[in-house]
Amino acid sequence: MTLQSTAEVRASERVGAFQHVTLAAPGVVETFRPGNFVSIGLDDGVHLARRSFWVHRVRSSSSFGATIDIVVRPGGAGSTWLAGLPVGASVDLIGPLGRPFAQPKEPVPCLLVGEGYAAASLFPLAERLVERGCPVSLLLAADTADEVIDGLDVRRSAEAVTVVTGDGSMGAQGSVAQALPGALQRSGASVVYAAGPSSTLHAVAGVSELHGAWSQVALEVNQPCGTGLCHGCIVPAVGEDAIAHRVRACAEGPVFRGDRIQWGLL
Amino acid sequence: MRLFVAAGCGGTGRELAPYADLAGVGGFVTRTLTLDPRRGSRLRIAESPSGLVRAHLLQNPGVDRFLTTEMPWLAQQGVPTWASVTGATTDEIAAVVRRVATAPGLSGIELNLAVDDPGALRLHDGSTPKGAAAAVRAVLDVLPESLALHVKLGSDVRRLPVVARAVAEVGADALVVGGALPAALPNGTAAELSGPAVLPTALRAVRTVCHELPEFPVIGVGGVRSAADVRAFGSAGARGVQVGSALLHDPSVLARITAELEEQSR
Ligand SMILES: Cc1cc2nc3c(=O)[nH]c(=O)nc-3n(C[C@H](O)[C@H](O)[C@H](O)COP(=O)(O)OP(=O)(O)OC[C@H]3O[C@@H](n4cnc5c(N)ncnc54)[C@H](O)[C@@H]3O)c2cc1C
Ligand code: FES
Numbered sequence: 385m386t387l388q389s390t391a392e393v394r395a396s397e398r399v400g401a402f403q404h405v406t407l408a409a410p411g412v413v414e415t416f417r418p419g420n421f422v423s424i425g426l427d428d429g430v431h432l433a434r435r436s437f438w439v440h441r442v443r444s445s446s447s448f449g450a451t452i453d454i455v456v457r458p459g460g461a462g463s464t465w466l467a468g469l470p471v472g473a474s475v476d477l478i479g480p481l482g483r484p485f486a487q488p489k490e491p492v493p494c495l496l497v498g499e500g501y502a503a504a505s506l507f508p509l510a511e512r513l514v515e516r517g518c519p520v521s522l523l524l525a526a527d528t529a530d531e532v533i534d535g536l537d538v539r540r541s542a543e544a545v546t547v548v549t550g551d552g553s554m555g556a557q558g559s560v561a562q563a564l565p566g567a568l569q570r571s572g573a574s575v576v577y578a579a580g581p582s583s584t585l586h587a588v589a590g591v592s593e594l595h596g597a598w599s600q601v602a603l604e605v606n607q608p609c610g611t612g613l614c615h616g617c618i619v620p621a622v623g624e625d626a627i628a629h630r631v632r633a634c635a636e637g638p639v640f641r642g643d644r645i646q647w648g649l650l
Numbered sequence: 651m652r653l654f655v656a657a658g659c660g661g662t663g664r665e666l667a668p669y670a671d672l673a674g675v676g677g678f679v680t681r682t683l684t685l686d687p688r689r690g691s692r693l694r695i696a697e698s699p700s701g702l703v704r705a706h707l708l709q710n711p712g713v714d715r716f717l718t719t720e721m722p723w724l725a726q727q728g729v730p731t732w733a734s735v736t737g738a739t740t741d742e743i744a745a746v747v748r749r750v751a752t753a754p755g756l757s758g759i760e761l762n763l764a765v766d767d768p769g770a771l772r773l774h775d776g777s778t779p780k781g782a783a784a785a786v787r788a789v790l791d792v793l794p795e796s797l798a799l800h801v802k803l804g805s806d807v808r809r810l811p812v813v814a815r816a817v818a819e820v821g822a823d824a825l826v827v828g829g830a831l832p833a834a835l836p837n838g839t840a841a842e843l844s845g846p847a848v849l850p851t852a853l854r855a856v857r858t859v860c861h862e863l864p865e866f867p868v869i870g871v872g873g874v875r876s877a878a879d880v881r882a883f884g885s886a887g888a889r890g891v892q893v894g895s896a897l898l899h900d901p902s903v904l905a906r907i908t909a910e911l912e913e914q915s916r
Contacts, residue, residue, distance in 0.1 A: 388669060388900075388901065388902055425899055425900055429700065429846075430699055430700055431697055432697060432700070432701065432702050432845050432846075432895055432896075432898065432899045433695070433697045433702065433898070433899070434898070434899065476900065478901070606695070608695045608697075608702065608898055609897075609898035609899075609901075611661075611665055611666075611669075611898075611901050612661045612662075612664075612665035613659060613660060613661040613665050613666060613897055613898055613901065614658075614659070614661075614694075614695060614704075614898045615658075615661070615681070615694065615709055616694045616695035616704065616898075618694065618709070630689055630709070635661075635665065
């Protein structure tokens with residue numbers, strides 16, 4: 385069930401380009417599924433639109449109780465405010481929200497492709513897939529090394545981890561589009577999960593289809609409300625009925641089958 | 651003071667239900683329905699200081715689809731539902747009303763004359779006394795006795811007194827006054843501004859109409875987010891208020907306002 389609560393900041397730590405923020409969120413932890421997000425309201429009285437964040441990690445009992453971690457890239461008003469909150473501060477939190485990643489019924493090989501902070505959403509997914517016996521490979525991408533999310537536990541349980549950066553400061557120099565065909569081949573994946581900018585997701589959807597793999601993409605469209613009320617996060621997508629619809633990224637997504645999105649219209 | 655969910659801000663109702671007692675609200679106004687579905691644009695909402703700017707392309711599923719997919723749920727939950735309607739011509743408005751009026755559970759119609767739909771403006775202009783009266787007459791001709799008619803007017807205070815009087819004289823049951831102001835998205839798309847930023851303009855509009863028609867029921871709308879705002883509309887002469895953009899920022903705002911009002915009346 386989705387809950388709105390006043391969540392306390394339990395820890396906040398700078399890691400590379402990101403601020404990892406730990407929030408007390410009992411209700412979110414119990415019902416969270418990988419691919420869900422949380423929505424945060426700013427209380428500065430000026431910004432009305434809420435901000436959505438991927439859940440990077442859930443812990444049902446840490447030394448802080450039930451918590452979630454989010455990975456914030458400080459940039460505009462909302463993310464800078466959130467990243468700067470001291471321990472003990474409160475935020476208006478709604479979650480878990482959105483349709484999660486669909487997980488395979490059989491233990492098939494999976495490739496997880498994440499770029500920048502959006503890769504945060506793939507770490508809990510990797511854990512669940514490994515628990516289900518799926519061989520998991522990771523392709524992590526970012527512009528620079530300090531934007532590659534680190535996740536030691538997941539790296540250890542993965543079959544293979546490929547890193548590419550735009551400037552070559554970590555892993556190979558290049559983009560997801562360049563590294564993907566090789567990673568797909570090596571992993572033998574029949575399902576590809578991806579999170580990142582929409583140009584990357586478009587490439588993933590295309591390359592996956594060429595290789596005969598299913599793709600599940602976690603879309604990021606500005607979400608003014610996050611809860612399905614405003615119809616401000618419209619995505620052009622083809623439904624089960626083969627008819628093109630305009631659906632809400634927050635309510636009908638944010639995870640979609642890559643072949644369902646009308647990328648040219650996005 | 652009756653609290654309404656403003657048109658276009660409550661999703662289909664289902665999304666708001668976890669955060670609000672919809673059966674207990676004064677009324678749930680649907681997003682504005684047209685005869686045919688309107689797809690809307692993708693870039694729909696941007697932030698402005700204490701406001702939201704949204705393209706007003708009247709995205710909606712069309713009245714027939716609304717009746718099969720959204721209205722039955724609202725009726726089943728006992729939500730006092732007001733169908734917001736508009737059209738490019740008075741005939742089209744009447745056709746929408748005729749269809750929606752048969753829906754079991756409907757409380758009334760909110761005729762939306764506040765939208766300056768560029769397509770519609772050439773065919774009928776609800777912002778003139780004559781145009782507004784003609785539209786109201788077209789609705790009343792097909793409206794069953796059991797349903798009430800609210801008419802929503804924009805907040806152009808120079809025209810308001812005459813338009814309001816014309817609408818009241820034709821036989822509307824109440825006026826909804828205030829609402830969003832003409833604006834533009836950063837890319838130039840025609841849009842409207844709502845949120846706390848417009849509250850003073852809505853108060854002025856309500857005051858103007860209540861001065862012109864002291865006995866006529868007026869519902870204020872524009873930027874309400876607290877009990878103090880509700881009281882300000884009350885002082886201006888309104889008998890009810892609609893809550894809109896505040897729901898996108900905080901879907902629980904109705905419950906909070908209700909609790910604040912009860913607290914203060916004790
Ligand atoms: C599902 C999802 C998950 C996300 N996960 C993360 C995450 O894990 N980490 C992270 O750092 N970020 C994440 N984001 C992005 C995050 O929500 C913010 O958009 C981002 O942090 C920038 O917000 P800001 O307030 O700093 O920037 P600002 O520039 O102040 O504001 C951006 C926000 O303002 C609104 N906005 C601004 N311009 C427009 C426009 N032209 N049209 C419409 N709306 C506009 C939107 O609400 C947008 O979210 C996610 C977004 C989504 C949709
Ligand atoms: S963000 Fe408002 S409907 Fe999706």
